[in-house]
Structures are given as structure tokens and as C-alpha cells.
Amino acid sequence: MSSALRSILANRLRSILTILGIVIGVTSVILLISLVSGLNSFITSQIEGLGSNLIFVIPGRIGGSRSPGGIQANRLILQDATNLQKQLLDQAKVSAVVQRTSTLKYNNKLDRGVAIFGVQGNYPDIISVKLTSGKFFNDSEANSGRKVVVIGPTVASTLFGLTSPIGQSVDIGGLKYKVIGLTKSRGSTFGIDQDNSVLIPLTAAQKQFGLDRLNTIYISANNSEQVRKVQAEATSILKKRLSEDDFSVQTQEQTLSTISQITSVLSLALGGIAAISLIVGGIGIMNIMLVSVTERTKEIGLRKALGARPTDIRNQFLIEAITLSGLGGLIGITLGISLSLIIGLFLTTTITWWSIVLSFGFSTLVGILFGVMPAIRAARLNPIQALRYE
Amino acid sequence: MKPVIILKNITKIYQSGELSFRALKNINLTINEGDFTAITGASGSGKSTLMNIIGLLDIPTSGTFLLDNVETSKLNDNQLAKLRNQKIGFIFQSFNLLPRTSAIDNVALPLIYAKIEKYERLEKAKISLDLVGLSDKLKSHPNQLSGGQQQRVAIARALVTNPQILLADEPTGNLDSKSGFEIMQIFKRLNKEGKTIIMITHEPEIAKHAKKIITIKDGDIL
Ligand SMILES: Nc1ncnc2c1ncn2[C@@H]1O[C@H](COP(=O)(O)OP(=O)(O)OP(=O)(O)O)[C@@H](O)[C@H]1O
């Protein structure tokens, strides 16, 4: 025991480098995996948090030549949403959404790049909108074209600071809107602030910005068993006016799985990086151990000459390797968790126990293996062979 | 006179690939308790080879080696380790101290393998360093010591388990004549106190301190 610790202290540089190799591996694996899992659970919770039994209609065809959000002409119009609502009346609620970006002004304060959503009065029945104060516009307010707005917390703090925005008039793209509600914070996705957005009546948005094409139609089935059926019916209703390539109808579940396909590619990439850093750390440890093998073999020869048994040698090196690897592993875990928590202040991170076990297990295994293997080999030599090793 | 070392027909053949080299040829030698023997001979004659076999650091190709009436070829690794630790103190030409380790820790090293408690280890190491006149260098690392001082630390380490036999392979080979002379004074005193000493040396000046001189030529005792 004491010879192992003495040896660790006597060879500080070697010890520190070994620990460093393990720290690099463990920290990066824990951190990267917590980022990936965080991203996954964030996206899932965002989509699930939208509402229940949701079906999305978006322009373009997913996986087709005209992919959604592409530059091809969007043919989805309000008439489609109205048709859907009429024919699905007893099975689902339908709400259309248009979107663009604009600048908001209040007195001499500006908020640029605000996402403006034009929505119908039934929007909160379909998509969960949590308000911290004020109220949402109802159908008649929305349809009469009144200029009212429900703003996000970032907009509120940028334009109004600490004073209450409710009842104030705000300038959106040159026209005055009355603030009637304030939404709860939803955080940010991929660094895009979701709270820097406002909701205005669809009619007003279409009139002011000339938006006749819809960005999304949300459909909410009245019960969960009917989601698939509603999806099929919505598709056939839309097909009467539109061609197959003009739109996609996706359930919440399908959207989740589409997104999880994207994030799993990302997971794979980051996992690859994590694996590389584990290997880099492992090679670091290996190098240090191999570089010191000559010196260590001589030391083993000397110890044997002075009366060490092969088991004494093995135990010394085992304890040394376990101590260094364990210490490096613990530092790595601490560092990985702290960094994940710090990054968690800005992005969602989820620390997973298996990433801790995996990285710690792998690194300590490499550390112990390469720490002990040369020692066991050297301990088998007779003392004079070990002493003369070059 | 009690014999402590008996070599019968000891042969050592070094095998490297196709080449084999007979470094020792049927050596017969008896060393008695309390002897102080110098081994001399030309370079490459087989002195170190013989000494390593006596010190249980190497095994002979054939022949019998009795250490204190124990037939050593029948011993396993652990038993050999115990004998090296308890019966033999080995002093190397190149000191072989652990680098970055203090003199006292170097000296105390064999006591770890004798399963002696830490406090007692340090006490014994201190006494041992005192015997070679280095009480003021307990904490010094090898790179802070002169060659003569390093060799004295190595002697203190060889003495610390109070072994019966002291083996020294050219203990003064890397030292100036004054340091070499001091080492010989220590050896003579230890021999007077009862230690059996075998020492390899090139130098007649050093060999003359021993009670008996053996000369080796081409793996044979003359
Ligand atoms: N491991 C080995 N493999 C092959 N040959 C060896 C080995 N060790 C020693 N020899 C050979 O055995 C012979 C005796 O070597 P040894 O070291 O015993 O000589 P020595 O008398 O101690 O010489 P010196 O006075 O130079 O130290 C030498 O010819 C040497 O080349």
C-alpha cells in the first residue's frame, strides 16, 4: 500500500498525466451524452407540451421532392382549414397559423426579429398557451380584425422592462396593436429564443402582411383513439383541392419520431466524438505507462532483488493504477457533471447514469490494464533480467 | 567454520537465439561464515554472473547451490524472495537507488517486504544510515548525493535487514580512491562484527582489504 502511494507521489508528472488522460475521457463522455439526452428530452417535452392528440398539416411533402419549408410555392390557404373544420366538426378542432418575422416598437424601444404568429381564436383550445397575465383573444375579436396582441416574456422585458405591458399599445410593423396578454416562458430551442414571439389574430396578420398562405394547420382530435382516423380523413379532404405533393399530415407521434431520427444522427455524431475522446484518453494513459516501462522494469528488478514477491509487485502496481484511475475518474465525473449543470443554465442537459458508468468503467479499465500489465510481465522476469532491461 | 555458501558444479550458459555462451564452467566454491572474499578477474570472465547466482538474482543452468544448507533450486518465487530479503544484502556497482525517493525511504525499502511496521522501518533505516555516516542526509534524494554517498545509502539499504551475507559487485567501481577507501573501512568493520562478505573488484588496491582473493578466468576459478 504505502509503496504504491509513495510511488504515485514520487512520480508526480507521470501520475498527473495518467489522471489527465482519464479525466479527459470521462468528462467529455458525460458532457456530450448529457447534451444529446438533454436535446432529446427537450424536443420531446416541447412537442408533447404543445397539446394532446395533435395532428399537423404543413405545406410540401416530407421526404418528397418538395420538402416542407422549401422554396417551392406553398399552396395551403385558409379555405383548406375552413374545409377541414367543417367536415371534421364533430371529431376535431382545427386552427390555422401564419407566421413571419417583424420588428416591434414601444416608445423608442425596439425588439427586432420577433416571430409574429397569426392565429385563430380557438388556438388555445388546441395548442396549450399558458398566460401569466391578461387573456387570449376570442373568436369574434379575432375575426373582426381587431388589432390585439399576446406577447412573449422576452418581448415584454425588452419593450416594457418591469412595467406591466397589459393595455399598452405596441407598434408591429407600423401598425398599433393593443397588448391583452402575456405568455409564460418556454425557454429556447437550439439557441432560438421561443419567448421572443407574439400572437396576433389571423385576420389582422393576413391583412397587414398580405399572408394568404398558411404555415401550419393544427388539428386536435377529440379523443386519442381517433387520431389516426382523423389524420386519414384530413388527408382525403385536403386532396380534393390539393395534390399529394402540396402538403403533409403528420401526427404528433410521427413528428416526434421524425425529429428523433434527426437527433439520433446527432447523438451518433456526438457519441463518436465522445468515443474518440475516450480513446484519446486511453492512448494517453497507454503512452505514459509504456514510456515509463523501462524505468519501471528496472524498479521492479530492484524491488525483487530486495525481497519483493511477485504478488507484492502486482499489488503495488494494481493499487497505484486503481488509485490513479479512480481519482481521474472521480475528477472526470465531478467535472462532467458540473459542466453539464453549468451548460444546463443555457441549454437543456440531462445527465445519464449510464454515461457515467460507461466512461468511468472504460477509462479505469484502460488505466488499470495498462498500469498493471507491464508490471505483471516484468514481475515474471528474474531480478537481473529486469534490472538490465533496456 | 560453518559453510554458508556451497557451489557444486555450477554452470551458466547464456542463450541468445542460436548463440550460446558458457559464462561459468563447473564452478565449485565454498564460503564460510565470517569470510571476507574478493573476486577478481578480467572483464567478461564471469564475476558478475557468479555473484548474481549467489545473490539469488539469477539461476544457474546446472549445478547445486546450497545457501545456509538450503538447496536453492527447489525453491519457488516466494521462498526465493524471502531469502533475498532476509539472508542477503546486495550492493550494485551502479547503486540502483530509486530516483525521486529520499535516502531514508530507499534504505527502508527492503523492510516493507519483511512486513515491518512503518515506524520501526524508519527507525531501522535511520540506524542503518548512521552506520555508514549519513545521519545528516536522511531526506536527500539520490540526485542530491555524491557517488560515494549514494553507494553508502546502497550499503545502508543492504544492511537494514541485518542479513548474514553481504554481496557487492564492484562497490567502488564508480568511486574515487578516497571514497573507495572509506567503503572498505565500513566493510572491514562489518566483517569484524560477523558479516560474511563477498566483493567483486578490478582493483588490487581494493582487493587487498579482503581476507581471501579468488580469481576467475573465462568462467573458471583459478
Ligand atoms: N544476459 C546475457 N546474455 C548473453 N551473454 C551474457 C549475458 N550476461 C553476461 N553475458 C556474457 O557472460 C560473460 C560474463 O559476464 P559477466 O557480466 O559475468 O562478466 P564480469 O566478469 O562481471 O565482467 P566485468 O568485470 O566487465 O563486469 C561475458 O562474456 C558476457 O558477455
Ligand SMILES: [Mg+2]
Ligand atoms: Mg561485472
